[in-house]
Amino acid sequence: MLYEYEIDYDTQNSYEKGLSEAFWQFLVIPEDNDTQEVSYWHFENDLGERNSVSENGLGFKTVQVRSKREIDHITFNAHFKLTKKEINPFDFELPLDLADELRILDSLDFKVDHEPYLRKTRLTSLPEKHANIFLFDRSKSIFENLVDLNHWVFIQLYFKTGVTDVDTPLEEIIEKRHGVCQDFTHLFCAIAKQNGVPCRYVSGYLHQGIGFFGDSQMHAWAEAFVPNVGWIGFDPTNNLLANHNHIKVCHGKDYTDCAPLKGVVYTLGGNETKYSVLVKAAEQQQQ
Amino acid sequence: MGANTNKTIFSSYVRKDGLFDEVFGNDGNVKSVYKKLLDLYGSRSIENYVTLNNKAKSSFFNQGITFQVYGDKQSQEKIFPFDLFPRIIDPKEWDVIEKGAIQRSLALNHFLWDVYHDKKIVKDKIVPIELLSSSPNYLHQMMDVDPPSKIYNHISGTDIIKHADGNYYVLEDNIRCPSGVSYVICNRTALKRALFGVFNHYKTYTVTDYAENLLNLLESVKPPGVDSPVCVVITPGMFNSAYYEHSYLAKAMGVELVEGRDLFVENDFVYMKTTQGPVRVDVVYRRIDDLFIDPMEFNPDSSLGVPGLFAAYRKGNVTLANAPGTGVADDKAIYTYVPDIIKYYLNEEPILKNVHTYHCSRPDELQYVLDHVAELVVKPVDEAGGYGISIGNKLTKAEIEEVKIKVKANPRKFVAQPIMSLSVHPTYIDQNESFEQRHVDLRTFTVLGQDKQFVLKGGLTRVALKEGNLIVNSSQGGGSKDTWVLKQ
Numbered sequence: 001m002l003y004e005y006e007i008d009y010d011t012q013n014s015y016e017k018g019l020s021e022a023f024w025q026f027l028v029i030p031e032d033n034d035t036q037e038v039s040y041w042h043f044e045n046d047l048g049e050r051n052s053v054s055e056n057g058l059g060f061k062t063v064q065v066r067s068k069r070e071i072d073h074i075t076f077n078a079h080f081k082l083t084k085k086e087i088n089p090f091d092f093e094l095p096l097d098l099a100d101e102l103r104i105l106d107s108l109d110f111k112v113d114h115e116p117y118l119r120k121t122r123l124t125s126l127p128e129k130h131a132n133i134f135l136f137d138r139s140k141s142i143f144e145n146l147v148d149l150n151h152w153v154f155i156q157l158y159f160k161t162g163v164t165d166v167d168t169p170l171e172e173i174i175e176k177r178h179g180v181c182q183d184f185t186h187l188f189c190a191i192a193k194q195n196g197v198p199c200r201y202v203s204g205y206l207h208q209g210i211g212f213f214g215d216s217q218m219h220a221w222a223e224a225f226v227p228n229v230g231w232i233g234f235d236p237t238n239n240l241l242a243n244h245n246h247i248k249v250c251h252g253k254d255y256t257d258c259a260p261l262k263g264v265v266y267t268l269g270g271n272e273t274k275y276s277v278l279v280k281a282a283e284q285q286q287q
Numbered sequence: 288m289g290a291n292t293n294k295t296i297f298s299s300y301v302r303k304d305g306l307f308d309e310v311f312g313n314d315g316n317v318k319s320v321y322k323k324l325l326d327l328y329g330s331r332s333i334e335n336y337v338t339l340n341n342k343a344k345s346s347f348f349n350q351g352i353t354f355q356v357y358g359d360k361q362s363q364e365k366i367f368p369f370d371l372f373p374r375i376i377d378p379k380e381w382d383v384i385e386k387g388a389i390q391r392s393l394a395l396n397h398f399l400w401d402v403y404h405d406k407k408i409v410k411d412k413i414v415p416i417e418l419l420s421s422s423p424n425y426l427h428q429m430m431d432v433d434p435p436s437k438i439y440n441h442i443s444g445t446d447i448i449k450h451a452d453g454n455y456y457v458l459e460d461n462i463r464c465p466s467g468v469s470y471v472i473c474n475r476t477a478l479k480r481a482l483f484g485v486f487n488h489y490k491t492y493t494v495t496d497y498a499e500n501l502l503n504l505l506e507s508v509k510p511p512g513v514d515s516p517v518c519v520v521i522t523p524g525m526f527n528s529a530y531y532e533h534s535y536l537a538k539a540m541g542v543e544l545v546e547g548r549d550l551f552v553e554n555d556f557v558y559m560k561t562t563q564g565p566v567r568v569d570v571v572y573r574r575i576d577d578l579f580i581d582p583m584e585f586n587p588d589s590s591l592g593v594p595g596l597f598a599a600y601r602k603g604n605v606t607l608a609n610a611p612g613t614g615v616a617d618d619k620a621i622y623t624y625v626p627d628i629i630k631y632y633l634n635e636e637p638i639l640k641n642v643h644t645y646h647c648s649r650p651d652e653l654q655y656v657l658d659h660v661a662e663l664v665v666k667p668v669d670e671a672g673g674y675g676i677s678i679g680n681k682l683t684k685a686e687i688e689e690v691k692i693k694v695k696a697n698p699r700k701f702v703a704q705p706i707m708s709l710s711v712h713p714t715y716i717d718q719n720e721s722f723e724q725r726h727v728d729l730r731t732f733t734v735l736g737q738d739k740q741f742v743l744k745g746g747l748t749r750v751a752l753k754e755g756n757l758i759v760n761s762s763q764g765g766g767s768k769d770t771w772v773l774k775q
Contacts (some may be wrong), residue, residue, distance in 0.1 A: 023594040024552075052554040054598040057428025057584045064583075067555060112406050112416055116427045119420050213602055218594045253427070262583050264594045 001086040002246045004282035009218075010275060011261060014073040017269030022071075024263040026063045027056060028218070030082055030204065030247050039165055041083040042068070047074055058257060060250035082247065089241035092229045096141040104227040105142070105196050114198035114225060116253065123254040124190040124201075127171040136195040142226050146192065146234060147241075153188050154239035164254050181220040181237040182255050188222045188236045191252065198225040200251040202233065203258035207245040207279045218260050218277055223251060247279070291727035292348055293471045294333050297434045300713055306724060307451045307710040309374060319771060320375045323488050340371050340715060343477040352473050352531055367470055368697065368766030370714050371481055374727065374748040375489070375771045379384065384455060384731060386449060387639030390629060392733045392740070395462060395616045397632035399439040402615060403429045413631050414624050417648065421604075421699050422621075423669070424463075424576065424614025428584055432601055434610045435508045436737040439666060441608040442501070443733045444468075447639065449710035456640045456707065458624065458728060462609060462617045467747040468732050469532035470496055472539075474769040475745070498539030498731070500743075503542075504736035505570045508606050515648045516569035517524045518542045521550070523575050523591045533574050552595030552619040555602045570606045571596075577611045614694070619668040619702050620646060642707055647698035656694065656703045660687045663703040663759070678757055680706060712768065714750050726751045728759050729770065743773040 030038050043051050046175065056062050067074065078217075104110050111118060120278050121178045126133060134152055136145040162177040170190055173183045185201055192199035199222055206219035221235040223241055233242025242248075252258045302308055302315065310321045317325050324414050330335075347366045376384070401408050402425070420423045444465025446458040475494050479486065502518065509516035522533035524546050525679075537544035543559060550559055550568060556563035573580060579589040584597040599605045615621070623644040626637045645652040645663070657662060660679050667675040677690050694701045711724035727750050732743040748768040749759035759765040 023583075024593070050553075054555050054595065055601065056600065057426075057597055060600070064552070064598075066551065086572065108412065109410055112409050115406075115416065115420050116430070256587075259587075262587060264582050264590075 001244075003084045003086075003207075004081070005084060005205075005247060006280045006282060007208060007247070008082050008276075008278040009078040009080075009260075010076065010110075011279075012073070012075045012274045013271060015071070015265065015269060015271045017267055018070055018072040019267035020068075020070055021263045022063045022067045022074075022120040022263060022265040022267075024079070024261060025054075026065075026076070026255050026261055027060060027203070027250055028260050029061045029063065029082055030079055030249055032286070033248065034085075035244075036082055036084045036089050036247060038082045040079075042079045042095065043076070043077045044078075045074055047071060049074070056199075056250070056257075058250070058252055060285070070130075072193075084244045084247060085089055087233075087243045089232060089243065094139060096143060096226075096228065098139070099142055101136065101227045102141050108277075110227070117198035117200045117225070118193055119253065120190070120193055121254045121256070123170065123186050123256065124193060124199075125170065126190045126194050127169075130171070131194065134191045134195075142197060142224075143232070145195070146197065146224050146232070147263055148228070148232045149191055150236045150241075151189060151239055153184055153236035155192075157187065158185055159184075159237060164171075166259070172283070184237040186221050186254060189233060192222070192224050199223070200231075200249045201254045201258055202242075202246075203260065204238060204249045205247040205277060205279050206235075206238075207247065209283055218249075219246070220255070220258075221246060257270050291760070293343075293594075294334050295330055296333050297329060297713065297722055298333070298444075300723070303453070303711075303724060306708065307449060308724060309449070309710050309712045309727070309734045315345050320377050323612070324373070324375070327485060327488065336358060336371070336715065337720070340369075343371055343481045344369060344398070345607065346477060346480065347473065350473070351468070355445055368478065368750075368752060369474060370713065370750065370766055370768050371478060372479060373769040373771050374712055374714055374729075375773065378773050378775045380455070381636060381744070381772045385731075385744070387455070387457070387637070388443070388445045388731045388733045388742050389462060389740045390633065390635065390638050391445060391625060392440055394625065394629040394632050395443070395460060396438060396440050396735060397433075397689070398621075398628050399610070399613060399616050400437055401632075403612065404431060405484065408628070408631055409719055411631075413627050414621070417699075418618065418620055418624075419615065421648075422615045422618050424577065424612065424618060426612040426615075428601070428613035429598065429610070433603075435510055435603070435606045436734050437612050438508055438608075438737070439610040439617070441504060441508065441610075441735055443735075445731045445733060446728055447731060448728045449709060451708040452638060453712070457622075457625070458642060458707075459619065460617045460693055461730075462613045463481075463576065464529075464609070465730070465732070466529040466532050466574075467730050467749075468738065468743065469535040470767055471732070471743065471745055471747050472497060474747075474767060479670075479767045489771060491771040492774060494743055494745040497743050498536060499535065500573075500593045500734060500741045502540040502542070504734050504739070504741065505572055505606075505608055507737040507739065508608065509569050510603055510606055513569045517566060518570040518572065519545045519550075519558070519568050520572045521545050521547065522573055527574070529574065536572070538657070542572075547591050547593045550593045550596070552599050555595070555599045555604050556601050557593070557596060557605045568605060570608065573610050577614060580607070580611065614669075619644075620648070625764070644704040647694050647703065649700040653694070653698050656701075657691050660690050660703075661696075662706065664684060664706055665690055665703045667700050668702055668708075669700070676758060678706060681755075706757070709751075709759075712748070713748065713751070714768070716752070723754065726757050726759065727768070743768045 012277040158178045164179045223231040440462040444461035520537040557568045578585040580592040581597040709726040712727045713722040714725040731746040734741045748770045750766040
């Protein structure tokens with residue numbers, strides 16, 4: 001099965017006192033990988049400032065826009081078309097060799113090779129007092145443990161918008177038990193790393209079900225590395241394994257590596273940013 | 288010059304037992320390299336010396352050769368305390384220092400390449416992985432990035448001391464943005480003005496060729512495909528403690544001194560704003576810390592950096608010197624492993640010795656440190672400028688307990704070393720109007736370029752001006768001396 005999607009990403013920025021110079025960087029273009037292929041993308045702004053395509057420090061495509069005029073607002077629109085393959089998250093042989101998995105996880109070479117995603121960042125470190133909040137069951141496979149963790153995070157936190165922001169520490173999220181997809185994902189990553197499993201934060205788009213039309217935000221989920229298998233996507237906000245509805249843009253150690261929009265603006269007043277995302281499924285094709 | 292008294296410059300100089308004096312031997316005789324200097328000036332009066340020294344100092348102030356101390360309430364500019372009596376290094380001893388400094392810089396460069404590529408030294412269990420994974424200066428964005436000519440630490444500042452046993456030891460490697468070289472050159476200029484005749488008697492290597500060598504090196508590591516590169520020095524701005532040096536080096540190299548807002552990036556190329564329009568920049572000698580160079584990639588609140596600079600670097604369109612991510616190798620916890628790092632990559636014995644270091648991250652060593660705080664120097668691993676260092680025999684009981692609490696709370700953040708007796712050098716002390724023994728160290732400057740290495744023949748001799756003090760950093764009230772390396 002192939003799924004076709006069209007995505008619109010729009011953001012409107014207005015600046016109270018105007019600005020004299022600015023630099024924006026967008027990390028919103030879906031990546032090309034084994035399961036998805038971008039066939040078309042277009043990026044524009046209403047002031048006609050030039051876009052340049054670059055890459056961030058982890059190799060994901062970015063669009064940079066620089067303005068050196070006096071302006072008080074700017075609107076960006078991005079439009080993508082892509083095809084996504086069916087993903088079978090169980091595409092490996094069971095049962096996995098438990099002893100071998102643990103041996104690999106504990107080996108120095110593995111720890112060295114996966115150091116970037118075993119490292120705890122400010123947003124993915126469990127507070128000391130919650131260090132044992134979820135311990136892996138060593139009699140189960142890593143994959144089963146991760147599925148359990150995915151479910152546990154889904155149950156543990158209540159989805160609630162407007163109560164957390166990108167800087168909310170895990171301690172608060174664990175104790176107040178609420179948050180949005182970023183918080184679910186940070187908690188999942190923190191616990192996986194605490195248990196020695198490499199885990200990365202993924203930013204992307206979620207198509208909210210076949211035939212579903214509607215606004216949504218950018219989504220976040222996690223990818224954990226299962227020995228002898230590879231990276232597998234887990235969406236703890238929805239208690240799902242990542243599937244053909246998850247359109248990946250990039251990954252990183254946590255949200256800070258994946259922020260969809262970063263900018264430096266020279267202005268004296270406040271600013272306001274609104275953004276919207278629309279993911280549409282086109283007709284499905286039989287392969 | 289005023290009326291001469293009978294008090295000559297060393298008439299009230301007291302040599303303490305157990306200290307290694309650079310000028311006088313244990314028998315009180317002048318060491319050979321200083322002999323001529325004392326023959327020439329030893330019978331002069333202290334007043335003569337003071338007159339000259341004050342002239343040199345006011346010349347520093349008038350030229351604006353100053354620095355600032357962070358955290359000072361008044362935060363005013365100070366002149367770097369300077370002392371006309373030079374330090375002289377024998378050619379044979381210098382040979383060891385120079386070879387040792389190059390060896391260290393090359394080995395650390397290999398280490399940086401390795402930790403950002405195959406990480407063999409960690410897989411071979413020479414360096415523990417924890418040192419990388421707990422270092423905020425280990426930048427994942429540098430993974431598999433190949434810097435031009437494979438050079439990371441273009442400029443290294445190696446801090447060396449002479450111990451009471453007469454051997455040189457390395458105290459610290461500084462390979463982020465080491466500073467101090469401008470003082471080396473200014474000290475020499477001041478000394479030449481004040482004692483112009485003395486160089487007729489000493490064949491001393493010049494230090495004023497540093498800027499020329501640095502420019503040469505920066506040009507040698509230009510991005511591929513560029514013929515005559517445009518180099519700039521980027522500074523955090525006039526409030527940085529080393530701003531004088533940034534402006535000096537730019538001027539001496541004949542390149543532009545820029546701040547972040549003077550540059551911009553478009554299509555992964557870096558441009559400088561000029562009155563004649565944008566000019567492409569190929570090599571940036573950056574004196575801004577890694578985490579502040581590009582708000583798109585690192586600290587998003589940085590207004591010092593250039594948005595998009597790192598992407599341009601990663602693409603190979605601009606060279607940054609030093610490369611981002613070098614901080615992982617000058618972490619004071621990595622320091623302990625430098626002898627092993629030298630053996631591993633170069634298959635050589637270290638030419639310069641290390642001071643024994645205890646890692647508080649290791650439980651047994653932590654216990655030793657906690658039990659012996661009074662006999663040790665305890666240092667935070669990631670601070671520069673002598674901040675946060677405690678020297679055991681100078682602490683009160685209450686202060687010792689404070690140190691213990693700090694170390695226990697975050698063992699990884701601290702290392703400890705035995706209190707080394709740094710050599711002493713006769714230094715003029717204003718308050719006492721006489722020469723006294725003061726501890727000194729030596730910061731050497733090593734420059735690595737495409738197939739070439741250069742060690743500045745001289746260096747910054749830093750003096751701890753308080754009696755008995757072992758911390759020589761200018762931010763901690765240290766002074767400096769001109770340093771002569773003699774020709775064979």
